[in-house]
Amino acid sequence: MPAEKLHLWINGRRVQAQSGRTADVYNPATGEVTRQVPLASKADVDAAVAAAKAAYPAWRDTTPLRRARILTRFRELMEAHRQELARLASEEHGKTLADATGSVQRGIEVIEFACGVPHLLKGEHAEDVGRGVDCHSLLQPVGVCAGITPFNFPVMVPLWMFPVAIACGNTFVLKPSEKVPSCSLRMAELFKEAGLPDGVLNVVPGDKEAVDTLLHHPDVGAISFVGSTPVAKYVYETGARNGKRVQALGGAKNHAVVMPDADMEFAADALVGAAYGSAGERCMAISTVVAVGEAGDALLPLLKARAEKIKVGRGDADGIEMGPVISAAHRDRIVSLIDSGVAQGAELALDGRGLQAAGNENGFFVGPTLFDRVKPEMDIYREEIFGPVLIVLRVESYEAAVELINANPYGNGTAIFTSSGHWARCFENEIEVGMVGINVPIPVPMAFFSFGGWKASLFGDLHMHGMEGVYFYTRTKVVTSRWPALAERTGNTLAMPTLG
Numbered sequence: 255m256p257a258e259k260l261h262l263w264i265n266g267r268r269v270q271a272q273s274g275r276t277a278d279v280y281n282p283a284t285g286e287v288t289r290q291v292p293l294a295s296k297a298d299v300d301a302a303v304a305a306a307k308a309a310y311p312a313w314r315d316t317t318p319l320r321r322a323r324i325l326t327r328f329r330e331l332m333e334a335h336r337q338e339l340a341r342l343a344s345e346e347h348g349k350t351l352a353d354a355t356g357s358v359q360r361g362i363e364v365i366e367f368a369c370g371v372p373h374l375l376k377g378e379h380a381e382d383v384g385r386g387v388d389c390h391s392l393l394q395p396v397g398v399c400a401g402i403t404p405f406n407f408p409v410m411v412p413l414w415m416f417p418v419a420i421a422c423g424n425t426f427v428l429k430p431s432e433k434v435p436s437c438s439l440r441m442a443e444l445f446k447e448a449g450l451p452d453g454v455l456n457v458v459p460g461d462k463e464a465v466d467t468l469l470h471h472p473d474v475g476a477i478s479f480v481g482s483t484p485v486a487k488y489v490y491e492t493g494a495r496n497g498k499r500v501q502a503l504g505g506a507k508n509h510a511v512v513m514p515d516a517d518m519e520f521a522a523d524a525l526v527g528a529a530y531g532s533a534g535e536r537c538m539a540i541s542t543v544v545a546v547g548e549a550g551d552a553l554l555p556l557l558k559a560r561a562e563k564i565k566v567g568r569g570d571a572d573g574i575e576m577g578p579v580i581s582a583a584h585r586d587r588i589v590s591l592i593d594s595g596v597a598q599g600a601e602l603a604l605d606g607r608g609l610q611a612a613g614n615e616n617g618f619f620v621g622p623t624l625f626d627r628v629k630p631e632m633d634i635y636r637e638e639i640f641g642p643v644l645i646v647l648r649v650e651s652y653e654a655a656v657e658l659i660n661a662n663p664y665g666n667g668t669a670i671f672t673s674s675g676h677w678a679r680c681f682e683n684e685i686e687v688g689m690v691g692i693n694v695p696i697p698v699p700m701a702f703f704s705f706g707g708w709k710a711s712l713f714g715d716l717h718m719h720g721m722e723g724v725y726f727y728t729r730t731k732v733v734t735s736r737w738p739a740l741a742e743r744t745g746n747t748l749a750m751p752t753l754g
Protein backbone atom coordinates (compact mmCIF):
# COMPACT_ATOMS: atom_id res chain seq x y z
CA MET A 255 0.00 0.00 0.00
CA PRO A 256 1.45 3.44 -0.90
CA ALA A 257 2.31 5.62 2.09
CA GLU A 258 -0.40 8.16 2.96
CA LYS A 259 0.76 11.76 2.51
CA LEU A 260 0.15 14.01 5.52
CA HIS A 261 -0.25 17.78 5.64
CA LEU A 262 0.07 20.77 7.95
CA TRP A 263 -2.92 22.30 9.76
CA ILE A 264 -2.91 26.08 9.50
CA ASN A 265 -5.79 28.50 9.99
CA GLY A 266 -8.38 25.75 10.35
CA ARG A 267 -7.58 23.71 7.26
CA ARG A 268 -5.21 21.16 5.80
CA VAL A 269 -2.42 22.79 3.82
CA GLN A 270 0.44 21.41 1.80
CA ALA A 271 3.87 22.36 3.11
CA GLN A 272 5.98 24.85 1.20
CA SER A 273 8.98 22.80 2.31
CA GLY A 274 9.87 19.99 -0.06
CA ARG A 275 11.29 17.93 2.81
CA THR A 276 9.43 14.93 4.21
CA ALA A 277 10.05 12.15 6.74
CA ASP A 278 8.84 8.55 6.77
CA VAL A 279 6.40 7.53 9.50
CA TYR A 280 6.71 3.86 10.46
CA ASN A 281 4.54 1.21 11.98
CA PRO A 282 7.24 0.02 14.42
CA ALA A 283 5.58 -3.40 14.77
CA THR A 284 5.96 -4.24 11.08
CA GLY A 285 8.87 -1.98 10.17
CA GLU A 286 6.80 -0.62 7.24
CA VAL A 287 6.55 3.02 6.18
CA THR A 288 2.86 3.87 6.50
CA ARG A 289 2.84 7.65 6.00
CA GLN A 290 4.96 10.51 4.80
CA VAL A 291 4.93 13.65 6.86
CA PRO A 292 6.02 17.07 5.62
CA LEU A 293 8.80 18.71 7.61
CA ALA A 294 7.65 22.29 8.00
CA SER A 295 10.07 24.92 6.73
CA LYS A 296 10.64 28.38 8.20
CA ALA A 297 8.05 29.76 5.76
CA ASP A 298 5.50 27.14 6.88
CA VAL A 299 6.04 27.93 10.56
CA ASP A 300 5.89 31.66 9.83
CA ALA A 301 2.49 31.09 8.18
CA ALA A 302 1.25 29.17 11.24
CA VAL A 303 2.44 31.87 13.65
CA ALA A 304 0.83 34.55 11.45
CA ALA A 305 -2.49 32.66 11.57
CA ALA A 306 -2.22 32.32 15.36
CA LYS A 307 -1.37 36.01 15.72
CA ALA A 308 -4.33 37.07 13.57
CA ALA A 309 -6.72 34.85 15.56
CA TYR A 310 -5.46 36.08 18.93
CA PRO A 311 -7.37 39.37 19.48
CA ALA A 312 -10.81 37.83 18.95
CA TRP A 313 -9.97 34.70 20.96
CA ARG A 314 -8.55 36.76 23.81
CA ASP A 315 -11.82 38.72 23.88
CA THR A 316 -13.97 35.59 23.83
CA THR A 317 -15.21 35.17 27.40
CA PRO A 318 -13.70 32.32 29.42
CA LEU A 319 -17.19 30.81 29.70
CA ARG A 320 -17.59 30.64 25.92
CA ARG A 321 -14.08 29.21 25.57
CA ALA A 322 -14.99 26.59 28.17
CA ARG A 323 -18.10 25.59 26.21
CA ILE A 324 -15.98 24.91 23.11
CA LEU A 325 -13.56 22.91 25.25
CA THR A 326 -16.48 20.90 26.62
CA ARG A 327 -17.57 20.01 23.08
CA PHE A 328 -13.96 19.12 22.24
CA ARG A 329 -13.87 16.85 25.26
CA GLU A 330 -17.04 15.09 24.06
CA LEU A 331 -15.57 14.60 20.59
CA MET A 332 -12.35 13.27 22.09
CA GLU A 333 -14.41 10.73 24.07
CA ALA A 334 -16.29 9.75 20.92
CA HIS A 335 -13.02 9.31 19.00
CA ARG A 336 -11.01 7.79 21.82
CA GLN A 337 -10.58 4.42 20.10
CA GLU A 338 -9.63 6.00 16.78
CA LEU A 339 -6.94 8.11 18.48
CA ALA A 340 -5.69 5.16 20.54
CA ARG A 341 -5.42 3.09 17.36
CA LEU A 342 -3.46 5.85 15.58
CA ALA A 343 -1.14 6.25 18.59
CA SER A 344 -0.61 2.49 18.77
CA GLU A 345 0.04 2.27 15.03
CA GLU A 346 2.66 5.04 14.91
CA HIS A 347 4.24 4.50 18.36
CA GLY A 348 3.88 0.73 18.76
CA LYS A 349 2.34 0.70 22.27
CA THR A 350 -0.52 -1.68 22.99
CA LEU A 351 -4.09 -0.54 22.40
CA ALA A 352 -4.94 -0.82 26.09
CA ASP A 353 -1.97 1.34 27.00
CA ALA A 354 -2.74 3.87 24.24
CA THR A 355 -6.37 4.07 25.37
CA GLY A 356 -5.24 4.81 28.92
CA SER A 357 -2.96 7.59 27.74
CA VAL A 358 -5.77 9.15 25.65
CA GLN A 359 -7.91 9.11 28.81
CA ARG A 360 -5.18 10.87 30.81
CA GLY A 361 -5.05 13.52 28.09
CA ILE A 362 -8.81 14.00 28.09
CA GLU A 363 -8.57 14.67 31.82
CA VAL A 364 -6.48 17.78 31.04
CA ILE A 365 -9.29 19.03 28.79
CA GLU A 366 -11.71 18.41 31.69
CA PHE A 367 -9.45 20.49 33.92
CA ALA A 368 -9.29 23.27 31.31
CA CYS A 369 -13.12 23.32 31.09
CA GLY A 370 -13.03 24.93 34.55
CA VAL A 371 -11.21 27.95 33.17
CA PRO A 372 -13.73 30.63 34.29
CA HIS A 373 -12.93 29.58 37.84
CA LEU A 374 -9.21 29.06 37.22
CA LEU A 375 -8.71 32.58 35.86
CA LYS A 376 -10.12 34.30 38.93
CA GLY A 377 -7.53 36.63 40.36
CA GLU A 378 -7.13 37.90 43.90
CA HIS A 379 -8.90 40.87 45.40
CA ALA A 380 -8.25 42.83 48.56
CA GLU A 381 -10.41 45.69 49.75
CA ASP A 382 -8.80 48.60 51.59
CA VAL A 383 -5.14 47.86 51.02
CA GLY A 384 -4.95 51.54 51.99
CA ARG A 385 -7.69 53.90 53.06
CA GLY A 386 -10.10 53.97 50.09
CA VAL A 387 -7.69 51.92 47.99
CA ASP A 388 -8.49 48.45 46.62
CA CYS A 389 -6.25 45.99 44.80
CA HIS A 390 -6.99 43.10 42.45
CA SER A 391 -5.03 40.88 40.11
CA LEU A 392 -5.83 39.70 36.60
CA LEU A 393 -4.51 36.61 34.79
CA GLN A 394 -4.22 37.61 31.14
CA PRO A 395 -3.08 35.48 28.19
CA VAL A 396 0.46 35.65 26.85
CA GLY A 397 -0.40 35.71 23.11
CA VAL A 398 0.87 33.13 20.66
CA CYS A 399 2.20 30.07 22.49
CA ALA A 400 4.05 27.11 20.97
CA GLY A 401 4.37 23.45 21.99
CA ILE A 402 7.05 20.97 20.92
CA THR A 403 6.30 17.36 21.81
CA PRO A 404 8.10 13.97 21.90
CA PHE A 405 7.22 10.68 20.21
CA ASN A 406 6.26 8.68 23.25
CA PHE A 407 2.80 10.11 24.03
CA PRO A 408 1.25 11.19 20.71
CA VAL A 409 -2.03 12.30 22.35
CA MET A 410 -1.39 12.92 26.03
CA VAL A 411 1.64 15.23 25.93
CA PRO A 412 0.17 17.67 23.36
CA LEU A 413 -2.94 17.69 25.58
CA TRP A 414 -0.81 18.73 28.58
CA MET A 415 -0.28 21.97 26.67
CA PHE A 416 -2.77 23.31 24.15
CA PRO A 417 -6.11 22.89 26.01
CA VAL A 418 -4.80 24.90 28.98
CA ALA A 419 -3.11 27.53 26.80
CA ILE A 420 -6.20 27.96 24.62
CA ALA A 421 -8.57 27.99 27.60
CA CYS A 422 -6.53 30.86 29.03
CA GLY A 423 -7.12 32.90 25.85
CA ASN A 424 -3.90 32.19 23.95
CA THR A 425 -3.56 30.89 20.42
CA PHE A 426 -1.24 27.98 19.74
CA VAL A 427 1.23 26.45 17.29
CA LEU A 428 1.93 22.78 17.99
CA LYS A 429 5.04 21.08 16.58
CA PRO A 430 4.47 17.36 17.25
CA SER A 431 7.15 14.71 16.90
CA GLU A 432 7.71 13.90 13.24
CA LYS A 433 7.65 10.22 14.24
CA VAL A 434 3.98 10.35 15.42
CA PRO A 435 2.27 13.29 13.70
CA SER A 436 -1.20 11.89 12.95
CA CYS A 437 -2.87 12.20 16.37
CA SER A 438 -2.06 15.92 16.66
CA LEU A 439 -3.42 16.62 13.18
CA ARG A 440 -6.59 14.67 14.00
CA MET A 441 -7.10 16.47 17.34
CA ALA A 442 -6.89 19.82 15.54
CA GLU A 443 -9.71 18.73 13.22
CA LEU A 444 -11.83 17.61 16.16
CA PHE A 445 -11.23 20.90 17.97
CA LYS A 446 -12.42 22.80 14.88
CA GLU A 447 -15.50 20.57 14.75
CA ALA A 448 -16.11 21.54 18.38
CA GLY A 449 -16.31 25.18 17.34
CA LEU A 450 -12.75 26.44 17.76
CA PRO A 451 -12.21 29.47 15.50
CA ASP A 452 -9.69 29.10 12.68
CA GLY A 453 -6.11 29.97 13.57
CA VAL A 454 -6.46 29.37 17.33
CA LEU A 455 -4.73 25.96 17.02
CA ASN A 456 -2.21 25.22 14.25
CA VAL A 457 -0.15 22.05 13.80
CA VAL A 458 3.19 22.00 12.00
CA PRO A 459 4.97 18.65 12.01
CA GLY A 460 8.67 19.20 11.49
CA ASP A 461 12.17 18.90 12.84
CA LYS A 462 14.92 21.25 14.03
CA GLU A 463 14.14 23.87 11.37
CA ALA A 464 10.57 24.22 12.63
CA VAL A 465 11.70 24.27 16.28
CA ASP A 466 14.37 26.90 15.62
CA THR A 467 11.86 29.08 13.78
CA LEU A 468 9.55 29.00 16.81
CA LEU A 469 12.42 29.70 19.22
CA HIS A 470 13.49 32.79 17.29
CA HIS A 471 10.08 34.07 16.19
CA PRO A 472 9.36 37.54 17.63
CA ASP A 473 5.59 36.83 17.72
CA VAL A 474 5.85 33.71 19.91
CA GLY A 475 5.53 34.57 23.60
CA ALA A 476 5.83 31.20 25.33
CA ILE A 477 7.31 27.79 24.52
CA SER A 478 6.38 24.48 26.13
CA PHE A 479 8.70 21.58 25.36
CA VAL A 480 8.79 17.91 26.31
CA GLY A 481 11.59 15.64 25.10
CA SER A 482 15.15 14.60 25.83
CA THR A 483 17.41 16.57 28.17
CA PRO A 484 19.94 17.92 25.63
CA VAL A 485 17.16 19.31 23.42
CA ALA A 486 15.22 20.60 26.47
CA LYS A 487 18.29 22.52 27.60
CA TYR A 488 18.83 23.92 24.11
CA VAL A 489 15.16 24.95 23.81
CA TYR A 490 15.21 26.59 27.25
CA GLU A 491 18.43 28.52 26.63
CA THR A 492 17.53 29.63 23.11
CA GLY A 493 13.95 30.56 23.96
CA ALA A 494 15.01 32.49 27.06
CA ARG A 495 17.72 34.33 25.11
CA ASN A 496 14.97 35.44 22.73
CA GLY A 497 12.86 36.80 25.57
CA LYS A 498 10.26 34.02 25.77
CA ARG A 499 8.97 32.24 28.81
CA VAL A 500 9.93 28.57 28.51
CA GLN A 501 9.06 25.34 30.31
CA ALA A 502 11.20 22.52 28.93
CA LEU A 503 10.71 19.03 30.37
CA GLY A 504 13.62 16.68 29.76
CA GLY A 505 14.63 13.06 30.18
CA ALA A 506 14.57 10.83 33.23
CA LYS A 507 16.12 7.98 35.15
CA ASN A 508 13.43 7.01 37.63
CA HIS A 509 14.44 5.00 40.66
CA ALA A 510 12.21 2.85 42.87
CA VAL A 511 13.54 2.10 46.35
CA VAL A 512 12.43 -1.25 47.72
CA MET A 513 12.83 -1.51 51.48
CA PRO A 514 13.20 -4.94 53.14
CA ASP A 515 9.81 -4.43 54.86
CA ALA A 516 7.93 -3.99 51.55
CA ASP A 517 5.27 -6.43 50.35
CA MET A 518 7.55 -8.05 47.74
CA GLU A 519 4.84 -9.63 45.57
CA PHE A 520 3.01 -6.29 45.39
CA ALA A 521 6.24 -4.43 44.63
CA ALA A 522 7.25 -6.91 41.91
CA ASP A 523 3.87 -6.60 40.16
CA ALA A 524 4.05 -2.80 40.30
CA LEU A 525 7.66 -2.60 39.13
CA VAL A 526 7.23 -4.94 36.17
CA GLY A 527 4.27 -2.86 34.91
CA ALA A 528 6.19 0.39 35.45
CA ALA A 529 9.39 -0.85 33.79
CA TYR A 530 8.09 -2.70 30.75
CA GLY A 531 4.77 -0.95 30.03
CA SER A 532 5.00 0.93 26.72
CA ALA A 533 8.32 -0.94 26.19
CA GLY A 534 9.91 1.36 28.79
CA GLU A 535 9.32 4.39 26.57
CA ARG A 536 7.65 6.47 29.27
CA CYS A 537 9.29 9.43 30.90
CA MET A 538 7.88 8.11 34.19
CA ALA A 539 8.91 4.48 33.57
CA ILE A 540 10.77 2.92 36.47
CA SER A 541 14.10 1.95 34.94
CA THR A 542 16.10 1.50 38.14
CA VAL A 543 15.36 -0.49 41.27
CA VAL A 544 17.37 0.33 44.38
CA ALA A 545 17.05 -2.73 46.60
CA VAL A 546 17.90 -2.07 50.24
CA GLY A 547 19.54 -4.85 52.31
CA GLU A 548 17.93 -8.25 51.87
CA ALA A 549 15.22 -6.84 49.56
CA GLY A 550 17.39 -7.66 46.53
CA ASP A 551 17.52 -11.42 47.09
CA ALA A 552 13.78 -11.56 47.70
CA LEU A 553 12.82 -9.36 44.77
CA LEU A 554 15.03 -10.58 41.93
CA PRO A 555 13.36 -13.96 41.30
CA LEU A 556 9.92 -12.35 41.50
CA LEU A 557 10.85 -9.70 38.91
CA LYS A 558 12.40 -12.27 36.61
CA ALA A 559 9.45 -14.66 36.81
CA ARG A 560 7.05 -11.90 35.84
CA ALA A 561 9.22 -10.25 33.16
CA GLU A 562 9.88 -13.47 31.26
CA LYS A 563 6.14 -14.12 30.92
CA ILE A 564 5.38 -10.77 29.22
CA LYS A 565 3.79 -11.32 25.82
CA VAL A 566 5.56 -9.21 23.20
CA GLY A 567 4.11 -8.47 19.76
CA ARG A 568 2.23 -5.90 17.73
CA GLY A 569 0.31 -3.53 19.94
CA ASP A 570 -3.07 -4.06 18.31
CA ALA A 571 -3.05 -7.86 18.65
CA ASP A 572 -5.11 -9.59 21.34
CA GLY A 573 -3.32 -10.59 24.52
CA ILE A 574 -0.15 -8.63 23.74
CA GLU A 575 1.28 -6.79 26.75
CA MET A 576 4.30 -5.06 25.26
CA GLY A 577 4.93 -3.69 21.76
CA PRO A 578 8.04 -2.71 19.82
CA VAL A 579 10.25 0.35 20.37
CA ILE A 580 9.93 3.38 18.12
CA SER A 581 12.60 2.80 15.47
CA ALA A 582 15.34 0.48 14.25
CA ALA A 583 17.96 3.03 15.35
CA HIS A 584 16.46 3.17 18.87
CA ARG A 585 16.37 -0.64 19.07
CA ASP A 586 20.04 -0.78 18.08
CA ARG A 587 20.95 1.81 20.73
CA ILE A 588 19.13 -0.19 23.43
CA VAL A 589 20.85 -3.40 22.33
CA SER A 590 24.26 -1.71 22.41
CA LEU A 591 23.56 -0.47 25.94
CA ILE A 592 22.64 -4.03 26.98
CA ASP A 593 25.94 -5.17 25.43
CA SER A 594 27.77 -2.54 27.47
CA GLY A 595 26.07 -3.70 30.68
CA VAL A 596 27.35 -7.23 30.08
CA ALA A 597 30.83 -5.99 29.16
CA GLN A 598 31.01 -3.77 32.25
CA GLY A 599 30.17 -6.65 34.58
CA ALA A 600 26.47 -6.35 35.46
CA GLU A 601 24.60 -9.67 35.91
CA LEU A 602 22.17 -10.19 33.03
CA ALA A 603 19.21 -12.00 34.59
CA LEU A 604 16.98 -11.78 31.50
CA ASP A 605 18.17 -11.01 27.97
CA GLY A 606 15.76 -9.38 25.49
CA ARG A 607 18.24 -9.06 22.65
CA GLY A 608 17.36 -10.75 19.39
CA LEU A 609 13.69 -11.23 20.23
CA GLN A 610 11.61 -12.06 17.15
CA ALA A 611 7.89 -11.38 17.24
CA ALA A 612 6.25 -14.16 15.24
CA GLY A 613 4.79 -12.80 12.00
CA ASN A 614 6.48 -9.41 12.51
CA GLU A 615 10.11 -10.24 11.95
CA ASN A 616 10.86 -6.76 10.55
CA GLY A 617 9.44 -4.97 13.61
CA PHE A 618 11.63 -3.02 16.02
CA PHE A 619 11.45 -5.38 18.97
CA VAL A 620 13.55 -5.78 22.11
CA GLY A 621 12.36 -8.21 24.76
CA PRO A 622 12.12 -7.47 28.49
CA THR A 623 15.64 -7.30 29.92
CA LEU A 624 16.69 -7.43 33.58
CA PHE A 625 20.09 -6.66 35.09
CA ASP A 626 21.17 -7.30 38.69
CA ARG A 627 24.13 -5.92 40.66
CA VAL A 628 24.50 -2.82 38.51
CA LYS A 629 27.02 -0.21 39.68
CA PRO A 630 26.53 3.57 39.38
CA GLU A 631 29.53 3.97 37.06
CA MET A 632 28.12 1.60 34.40
CA ASP A 633 26.61 3.08 31.23
CA ILE A 634 23.30 1.28 31.83
CA TYR A 635 22.95 3.33 35.03
CA ARG A 636 24.34 6.60 33.68
CA GLU A 637 22.32 6.71 30.44
CA GLU A 638 18.57 7.05 29.97
CA ILE A 639 17.93 3.80 28.05
CA PHE A 640 14.24 4.49 27.26
CA GLY A 641 13.56 0.85 26.49
CA PRO A 642 12.39 -2.36 28.21
CA VAL A 643 15.47 -2.68 30.41
CA LEU A 644 15.16 -2.77 34.21
CA ILE A 645 18.35 -2.54 36.27
CA VAL A 646 18.74 -3.42 39.94
CA LEU A 647 21.32 -1.78 42.21
CA ARG A 648 21.85 -3.06 45.71
CA VAL A 649 22.60 -0.78 48.66
CA GLU A 650 22.97 -1.42 52.37
CA SER A 651 20.68 1.23 53.82
CA TYR A 652 17.82 3.64 53.25
CA GLU A 653 20.32 6.51 53.56
CA ALA A 654 22.50 5.07 50.78
CA ALA A 655 19.44 4.77 48.51
CA VAL A 656 18.52 8.42 49.04
CA GLU A 657 22.11 9.52 48.49
CA LEU A 658 22.25 7.62 45.19
CA ILE A 659 19.01 9.14 43.89
CA ASN A 660 19.87 12.66 44.99
CA ALA A 661 23.26 12.40 43.26
CA ASN A 662 21.61 11.43 39.96
CA PRO A 663 21.39 14.32 37.48
CA TYR A 664 17.73 13.58 36.68
CA GLY A 665 14.80 14.19 39.02
CA ASN A 666 11.58 13.36 37.21
CA GLY A 667 9.82 10.59 39.17
CA THR A 668 10.65 8.16 41.95
CA ALA A 669 8.91 5.72 44.26
CA ILE A 670 9.44 3.90 47.52
CA PHE A 671 7.97 0.53 48.41
CA THR A 672 7.71 0.03 52.15
CA SER A 673 5.25 -0.84 54.89
CA SER A 674 6.78 1.76 57.19
CA GLY A 675 5.17 5.17 57.45
CA HIS A 676 8.44 6.40 58.93
CA TRP A 677 10.52 5.55 55.84
CA ALA A 678 7.79 6.82 53.52
CA ARG A 679 7.63 10.14 55.31
CA CYS A 680 11.42 10.57 55.38
CA PHE A 681 11.57 9.74 51.66
CA GLU A 682 8.87 12.22 50.72
CA ASN A 683 10.71 14.92 52.62
CA GLU A 684 14.30 14.21 51.59
CA ILE A 685 14.18 13.10 47.98
CA GLU A 686 15.18 15.64 45.32
CA VAL A 687 12.70 14.58 42.66
CA GLY A 688 9.58 16.34 41.36
CA MET A 689 7.04 13.49 41.49
CA VAL A 690 7.08 10.90 44.28
CA GLY A 691 5.14 7.66 44.70
CA ILE A 692 4.61 5.89 48.01
CA ASN A 693 3.85 2.30 47.00
CA VAL A 694 2.78 3.84 43.66
CA PRO A 695 5.26 3.05 40.88
CA ILE A 696 4.31 5.70 38.28
CA PRO A 697 3.19 8.75 40.24
CA VAL A 698 1.91 10.78 37.27
CA PRO A 699 -0.12 13.59 38.84
CA MET A 700 -3.76 13.95 37.84
CA ALA A 701 -4.62 16.89 35.56
CA PHE A 702 -5.66 19.12 38.48
CA PHE A 703 -2.17 18.80 39.95
CA SER A 704 0.91 19.81 37.96
CA PHE A 705 3.37 17.54 36.14
CA GLY A 706 7.09 18.22 36.18
CA GLY A 707 10.46 17.05 37.41
CA TRP A 708 13.48 18.65 39.03
CA LYS A 709 17.13 19.05 38.02
CA ALA A 710 17.94 17.91 34.42
CA SER A 711 14.32 16.76 33.98
CA LEU A 712 12.96 20.32 33.82
CA PHE A 713 14.42 23.59 32.62
CA GLY A 714 12.21 26.47 33.70
CA ASP A 715 10.12 27.18 36.76
CA LEU A 716 6.58 26.06 36.15
CA HIS A 717 5.27 22.54 35.62
CA MET A 718 2.58 21.55 33.12
CA HIS A 719 -1.22 21.56 33.61
CA GLY A 720 -2.84 22.12 36.99
CA MET A 721 -2.52 25.66 38.35
CA GLU A 722 1.14 25.87 37.31
CA GLY A 723 -0.02 25.41 33.71
CA VAL A 724 -2.50 28.25 34.13
CA TYR A 725 0.24 30.48 35.56
CA PHE A 726 2.59 29.55 32.71
CA TYR A 727 0.05 30.54 30.06
CA THR A 728 -1.00 33.80 31.74
CA ARG A 729 0.65 37.02 32.78
CA THR A 730 -0.35 38.47 36.10
CA LYS A 731 -1.40 42.09 36.21
CA VAL A 732 -2.07 43.81 39.53
CA VAL A 733 -4.41 46.79 39.59
CA THR A 734 -4.47 49.26 42.47
CA SER A 735 -7.44 51.64 42.37
CA ARG A 736 -8.70 54.62 44.27
CA TRP A 737 -11.82 56.72 43.64
CA PRO A 738 -10.89 60.20 44.90
CA ALA A 739 -14.35 61.12 46.14
CA LEU A 740 -14.08 58.23 48.59
CA ALA A 741 -10.43 58.61 49.52
CA GLU A 742 -8.88 61.00 51.92
CA ARG A 743 -7.05 63.67 49.92
CA THR A 744 -3.41 63.59 51.01
CA GLY A 745 -2.00 66.26 48.74
CA ASN A 746 1.32 66.00 46.96
CA THR A 747 4.08 63.79 48.24
CA LEU A 748 7.39 62.94 46.63
CA ALA A 749 8.16 60.28 49.23
CA MET A 750 7.54 56.57 48.51
CA PRO A 751 3.77 56.14 49.05
CA THR A 752 2.74 53.92 51.93
CA LEU A 753 -0.89 53.06 51.98
CA GLY A 754 -1.58 51.50 55.37
Ligand code: NAD
Nearest residue numbers: 403404405430431461462465481482485503504505506537
Ligand atom coordinates in the same frame (compact mmCIF):
# COMPACT_ATOMS: atom_id res chain seq x y z
P1 NAD B 1 13.61 14.40 21.40
O1 NAD B 1 14.27 15.34 22.33
O2 NAD B 1 14.45 13.70 20.39
O3 NAD B 1 12.48 15.17 20.55
C1 NAD B 1 11.51 15.97 21.18
C2 NAD B 1 11.05 17.04 20.20
O4 NAD B 1 12.16 17.88 19.87
C3 NAD B 1 10.52 16.49 18.88
O5 NAD B 1 9.41 17.26 18.50
C4 NAD B 1 11.70 16.66 17.93
O6 NAD B 1 11.28 16.87 16.60
C5 NAD B 1 12.40 17.88 18.46
N1 NAD B 1 13.85 17.83 18.27
C6 NAD B 1 14.65 16.73 18.25
N2 NAD B 1 15.94 17.08 18.10
C7 NAD B 1 15.96 18.43 18.03
C8 NAD B 1 17.01 19.38 17.87
N3 NAD B 1 18.28 19.01 17.77
N4 NAD B 1 16.69 20.68 17.84
C9 NAD B 1 15.41 21.08 17.95
N5 NAD B 1 14.37 20.22 18.10
C10 NAD B 1 14.64 18.91 18.14
O7 NAD B 1 12.79 13.37 22.29
P2 NAD B 1 12.00 12.06 21.81
O8 NAD B 1 12.99 11.03 21.40
O9 NAD B 1 10.92 12.41 20.87
O10 NAD B 1 11.29 11.64 23.18
C11 NAD B 1 11.91 10.86 24.17
C12 NAD B 1 12.50 11.72 25.25
O11 NAD B 1 11.49 12.57 25.79
C13 NAD B 1 13.04 10.93 26.42
O12 NAD B 1 14.25 11.51 26.84
C14 NAD B 1 11.96 11.08 27.49
O13 NAD B 1 12.42 10.94 28.82
C15 NAD B 1 11.52 12.47 27.22
N6 NAD B 1 10.19 12.73 27.76
C16 NAD B 1 10.11 13.48 28.90
C17 NAD B 1 8.87 13.71 29.47
C18 NAD B 1 8.75 14.52 30.72
O14 NAD B 1 7.65 14.81 31.10
N7 NAD B 1 9.84 14.94 31.36
C19 NAD B 1 7.72 13.19 28.87
C20 NAD B 1 7.84 12.44 27.71
C21 NAD B 1 9.09 12.21 27.16
